[in-house]
Amino acid sequence: MAVFIVRHRTHYHYSEAVTLGPQRLVIRPRDSHDLRLLDATLMVSPPASRTRWLHDIYDNSIAILEFEGTTQDLIVESRLLIDNYGYDKPRLPVEPFAETWPFDYRAEEAVDLEPWTRRQFKDPEGRLTCWVRQLVNNKIEYPTQDLLVAMMRRIKDELPYSVRYEEGIRNPLETLEKGGTCRDFAVLMIEAARILGFAARFVSGYLYVPPVQIASDRNGEQSDHDKDDAAAGVPLAAPIVGGGSTHAWVQIYLPGAGWVEFDPTNALYGGADLVRIAIAREPALVSPVSGSFKGPLGIRATLKVDVDVQLLKDEPIPERLS
Numbered sequence: 248m249a250v251f252i253v254r255h256r257t258h259y260h261y262s263e264a265v266t267l268g269p270q271r272l273v274i275r276p277r278d279s280h281d282l283r284l285l286d287a288t289l290m291v292s293p294p295a296s297r298t299r300w301l302h303d304i305y306d307n308s309i310a311i312l313e314f315e316g317t318t319q320d321l322i323v324e325s326r327l328l329i330d331n332y333g334y335d336k337p338r339l340p341v342e343p344f345a346e347t348w349p350f351d352y353r354a355e356e357a358v359d360l361e362p363w364t365r366r367q368f369k370d371p372e373g374r375l376t377c378w379v380r381q382l383v384n385n386k387i388e389y390p391t392q393d394l395l396v397a398m399m400r401r402i403k404d405e406l407p408y409s410v411r412y413e414e415g416i417r418n419p420l421e422t423l424e425k426g427g428t429c430r431d432f433a434v435l436m437i438e439a440a441r442i443l444g445f446a447a448r449f450v451s452g453y454l455y456v457p458p459v460q461i462a463s464d465r466n467g468e469q470s471d472h473d474k475d476d477a478a479a480g481v482p483l484a485a486p487i488v489g490g491g492s493t494h495a496w497v498q499i500y501l502p503g504a505g506w507v508e509f510d511p512t513n514a515l516y517g518g519a520d521l522v523r524i525a526i527a528r529e530p531a532l533v534s535p536v537s538g539s540f541k542g543p544l545g546i547r548a549t550l551k552v553d554v555d556v557q558l559l560k561d562e563p564i565p566e567r568l569s
Contacts (some may be wrong), residue, residue: 250330254326270312
């Protein structure tokens, strides 16, 4: 169990006054046995004239904000207090028939899983299929969990990670050539898993990065702990990337274990440091803040996003967020 405080601030600034259209927020997680929402606050400026909540087709919690008047700024700040029960690299309790790939989902599950097994991108020359087959290495059978972990690790080890602020995702074939962001890696793993017959879906949320690493990253130096390990000949753990903003990863359905979290950006699985907010068929459907505005021709909009995820260790758990 881990208790996190998540602060997520989105600030749009417009070069001239605009009229805001409806804004769609995907910033509140749904309670589950592995994630409990202890408290949540939402601050919006200018204040919305109307707020309504709904569950979308994937049962995500969605807020729709409506506004009156004009403004040059839109600020949305969410604070969450979350009790997370994710596991760190678990040995998954997969049903015997699914312990080894290939396997078929049971008929009663296959009907509902079919949309999550359907490929979304064309592969006319079979390049992605070839990449996946190289991973399988012509094996007739492969332990299911080992196969998915190997796929996740290959993405992390072979493809360069980069921060990209433009909207949208890269085609998996482009990601194989250039690398990409967490959302690109997630889409690549989803498509690769579907080639092998797995049901896979996109997850948006947050990633906890230990503060020691954050300080090291900012200073460009190793922590004292890492220096001691290096001096002793202990291999250093790969740095966690993708913090400081929203993060994306993958869920794959395994009979007996259910939907299991795999983060190909950091080769993490089990969800211990991942705070799930929403799931969807494609990334655009779970953008944290999306909407429209009307203003003069040529108006410019700038965006600034700040995300902070803190782990409460010895501190008492607050009843409410201040």
